[in-house]
Amino acid sequence: MNVRELKALGVDVNFEKENIHTLTAEGEMLLSLIAAVAENESVTMSENVQWGLRRKYEAGSVKSIPLGKCLGYRKDKHGNLDIVEEEAVIVRRIYQSFLDGMSITEIAADLESEGIRSDQGNTVWSLSSIRKILRNELNKGDFLFQKTYNQDPLTKKRIKNRGELPKYYLEGSHQGIVDPEIWACVQQEIQKQEAYCKAHNITRYHHHNEENPLSSRITCATCGSTFMLLRSKRTGDEGRAYWRCSNFLGKRGKPIEGRTFTPLPRPLTSKVPESSPRRYYREKKRKLPSPRQMLCTDIQVPAKKADKAFMRAWNLIIGHGLRYAxxxxxxxxxxxxxxxxxxxxxxxxxxxxRGRSKEFDYDLSLRVLDHIEVTADGKLAVIFLTGTRVTV
Structure with missing residues (x-):
């Protein structure tokens, strides 16, 4: 409880040295003056400290790196950065797992399952902490000074530096945990995944898992959206799994030039037996759908066909191994x-x-498959992470 709160409760605080009583008008005025002087001194001191730090940033002083809690590094008694190898192994594992196709969520679950502790000493890994590790240039041996700064010298609240103050980048400031090329690969992969989400109208790149290995990885060549795995509810065709362009949800399918499509007639819902004359009459008299402009949402890909397309494309590359290698x-x-x-x-x-594969390999798909594109004529083009395109 501070002096102001005590005064509001009618409690008088007597400062004997200064002979100030907080309940008197004179005491209130003197207290305000003293507080103003103290605040000004605090601001001046903070500005001096910040000025000194910025001069060190400009000079590229490694000892001025504000390390805090950072997985894989500790400062020695001289202020230099030392690698903690037991933790550095975890950092390298996170980088490699990401390049091997694992999502940040899967990486966190993998670490938690083994009881590995985070930089905060927790057995539960937050997704933000893994993102920070993947983006942190400290891990490749560089450092960016002044990413954040104190907005208010009194509250000490730190905010992101969005251009308000200059930033200083120091290359080779210390020994890196990961190779600079691996760090660059991860940054480029992050950008690539963000671009993929934007191009195909999805909010998250890693929708796929071992149960649904191609979720968000099959795209429409006509409209750019991803395909969804659905199950038929049509009478006589119940449970059939197939992929369909997700734009069917909002009836936003784009027309495919030069092609027409005739929808299947609605099944008769009557429980009249097959041999009944009434059923025969209904089938003869019902109005059948007319041909119309074909839309990308009319294309349906059997669920297993997409899995087989990837394996056929992979085996084709293996079959021409010398040329592709x-x-x-x-x-x-x-x-x-x-x-x-x-x-x-x-x-x-x-x-x-790996060589040839006889059945779908989820781990292999994570490492080599970018996505599968469904063309306007219903064919499947398998695009690998190297950019190789195989149409099957």
Whole structure:
């Protein structure tokens, strides 16, 4: 409880040294003056400290890095960063798991299942902490100074620096936990996933799991939306699983030029026996649908067909292994960016390691498959993470 609250309750506080009584007008005025002077001194001191820190940032002083709790690093007695190898193993694992196709949610669940503790010492991993690890340039041996700053020297509230103050980037400031190329691969993969979500109108990239391995990974070449796995409720066809463009939900299917489509007639719902003359009359007299402009939402892909398309495409690449392997080795050496080179190297390695597959391999799909595109004529084009496109 502060002096103001005590005064509101009618309690007089007597400062003997200054001879101030808070309930008197004179005491109130003197107290306000003293508080103003103290506040000004605090602000001045804070500004001096901040000025000193910024000069250190400009000079690239490693000792001025505000480490806090950071998985994989500790400061020694001289202020230098040292790698804690027991924790660094966890950081490298998180990076590799992400590049192997695991979602942040799956990575967190995997770590929790083994009782591995986070940088805060918790056995429960927040998704934000894993995102921070994946994006933190500290892990590759660099540091960006002044990402946040104190908005108010009195409240000490820190906010993100969105250009209000200059930032200083120091390369090679310390030994990195992960290779700079791996760090760059992860950043490019994050950007790629964000671009995929935007292009295909989805809010989350990792909808797929072992039970539904191709969820959000089948796209419509006509409208760009993803396909949904549905089950038929049609009489006589109940339970059939198939993929359909998700734009059917809002009846926003786009027309496919040069193609027509005739919908199936509605099934007769009458319980009249098949042999009954009444049923025969109904079937003869009912109005059948007329042909119309075909929409992308009219295309249905049997559930197992998509799984088989991926395996056929993979086995086709294995069948032409010499040609594809040579191409991937060249790409791994001369690719346009770190992620392209990494994906090409992994593809060549997995071709040699895995060989042909007889059934759908979820782990393999995470490592090599980008998505499957359904063309206007209903064919399936399998696009791999290397950019290789195989239509089956």
């Amino acid at each position: 040579a191409s991937y080795r060249e790409m791994a050496r001369d690719g346009k960016d770190e992620l392209t080179r990494y994906r090409a190297g992994e593809m060549a390695r997995l071709m040699e390691e």
